[in-house]
Amino acid sequence: MSESEQQEKYQESELYRIRHSAAHVMAQAVLELMPEGKYTIGPAIENGFYYDFDLPRNLTPEDLTQIEKRMRQIIAGNHPFVRKVVSAEEARQIFKDQPYKLELIDGLEQGQFDEDGNPLESKPEISIYSDDTFTDLCRGPHVETTRQINPSAIKLMSVAGAYWRGDEKNKMLQRIYGTAWKTPKELEQYLWQLEEAKKRDHRKLGKELEIFFFDDEVGPGLPLWLPRGAVMIEELEALAKEVEHDGGYDRVRTPHVTKEDLFIRSGHLPYYAESMYPPMELEGVKYYVKPMNCPMHHKIFGSLPRSYRDMPVRLAEYGTCYRYEKSGELFGLMRVRSMQMNDAHIYCSEEQFEEEFMAVIGLYLRYFEIFGVDKYVMRFSTHHKNGLGKKYIDNERLWLKTEDMVRRAMDNGHVPYVEVPDEAAFYGPKIDVQIWSAIGREFTLATNQVDFAVPARFDLKFINAKGEEEVPLCIHRAPLSTHERFIGFLIEHFAGNFPVWLSPEQVRLIPITDGQNETVKAMAKRLSALNIRASVDVSSSRMNAKIRQAQLFKIPYMLVIGEREMNEGTVSLRKRDGSRQDDLALDNFIEMVQDKIKSRSREI
């Protein structure tokens, strides 16, 4: 099912009507509290609803409690929702004191926008819905009466700022988020899910598991990786190198700063100057810290004469980039200012495009298999002709041609995707892979873009079989995203219980008394020599405390060694999941662990 089909199905559902109706009830309650307030739009969304208001003062948490209470009273009144079709003139009369509604009516009348501000295909009829004392400009649908909203299954969640019509040039409104379900049990379930998600939050676990942290003095969005995090980074890089070696990639390395000219040539500067660190000037020349690697890879491609026999050329680099994300946009490891990208650029001819493109999709699938990602959507972002020459390179013919190539490749390869208009990169269409972690939180990680424009700006060419010069296409791809975002995802996806190969510490050896300390140290040394990440706990704590400690660090294997094991050369294996295997020969354990690591198994 496509995203829009799912959307349609949701809009026809009872839950959607309940949530949309709850938004109206909430608006009534808010306006009773502040009658001079102006109301704008209030749609149902995933898991709930919101309503945006322009109010004379800021809402407080106490207000929310009051509003929620009043909502329950209104619901109990069992007021019917009454629909009425009106003319634009009548609507203007009804909402004469509501400037935002008047603006929406204009949009509806001209057939431009619906009452939620979304673009319209055709001119709709204008309808209003009333219940109790409240009337709203609204297409519906709603429940029949307020009673069909379960007063014990609604909850107001938070107040947030939101720009009118989502445009940062417009006024900032106050948005109240609420959630509504059919039964209190469903509400409870939803709240429980939120709690569970909090426990897996990568910011919390990242600190607890000593993976990374941020320091005020270093700067916002600039993570410091602790030894445990560095191990994970190196494992991911090893994986990428292996996979990219198989895929015929060559590794390259490029500097972190370059002259301004490079970004003028690439065309990035006018589009992205605001989110780049400002330039530094040396001997009259401006240098920028690089926000992406592509221009330098283009230079490497262009540094040698290329024949069709060399194509495709695949240049890979875990490049370190810096982007000046606006302060409010930073979010743990998911949105940072310094990052290392699993980057590569594939230069190919048009004939080679489909095969190369599908090979990249194949990489995604291979990674999904390794990490146990079973739900994903390929979002195919295309241009919109209104943006040509502004957001996008002004060459409609090439846009349509390239988008068609991508569409054909995905159709032929039976890759399910949804098309998202007007979200392409400036130089070409892109595919973002949206995935869901084990708890259903959504992430956009892997991405690739098809660039039909920038190679020409760099005069890139190869000599084709006919002996003519030809400009290559370039596929930008980053299946593992950035280390920052990907590890953030992995922490939440696995709740810190990483597969053995990725675990910062794979084995913890625990002596029962001091008498086993030397034996345990010798065992750890042996494991280390075999590249198994092992450590010993010879602290003065009791064994139980040591186990608890290892358990909290989510170390996959604990080896408990007492006098009996010491004498027999065995170990007592306790796994992270609590299972236990006694009298295991150390050699057998080693063999088992090596197998798990080598196969990158997700089982322990």
Place this chain on the structure above:
RNA sequence: GCCGACGUAGCUCAAUACGGCAGAGCAACUCACUUGUAAUGAGUAGGUUAAGGGUUCAAGUCCCUUCGUCGGCUCCA
């Protein structure tokens, strides 16, 4: 960047809707205990309450500024 909330020991949190001696658990350190699968006991140390300014006899608490984090909006090559 914008709207709002928040910032107390390494971590988690206290400090009476209203200003009155800055506290606890865990972690750390010391000592004792030598233990069989998720916390042994006792003791010690740890703070310019994010930073700066103001009001007050008195500020963690009230006011202002800055920084940072969080919930959203906007943005994400």
